[in-house]
Amino acid sequence: MAEARLSLRVDLGARRLGPGKVQLLEAIARDGSISAAARSLGMSYRRAWELVEDLNTTFGAPVAATATGGSKGGGARLTELGEAVVAQFRALEAAAAAAAAPHLAALLARLPAAAEED
Incomplete structure (x- = not known):
């Protein structure tokens, strides 16, 4: 049966905050280092560091010490x-998913039976 889900990205001026950056922050909190967080997410240390620096710039202060x-x-x-x-x-x-749930269900209900099996 097909599933519908909402993916959220927030535009903050010229910068964006989305699930990838938040997952990185959660991994840093869990793993205790940027390099371990990067490894657990399958990304390079450099990419993880760049994302942390982008968040620091976005919010004007460090998100990780x-x-x-x-x-x-x-x-x-x-x-x-x-x-x-x-x-x-x-x-x-969570708030966006709750608000979108009836609309996502309505969209799923309009799918042909073959599409529901994908």
Whole structure:
């Protein structure tokens, strides 16, 4: 049976916030480093770092605090801002999904039977 889902991207001026950047922040919080988060998401460290820097620029402050390596190793954690960005995006995503549910169901109901099996 076919499934419909909503994918949310938020335009914030000239910048965007979407599920990929939020997943990266969640992975940083879970894994404790940007490199481990990048590995868990199958992206390069450079790409992950670029996304974090883009978020820092977008919000005008760091979304993740990093510590350089050493005897205890480096790492990263979300700042209060980073945690707020994740929480607000997920809340917006849930509200949008709830509002869209009847409309998505109506669209699914209009699909031909063959399309419902894909």
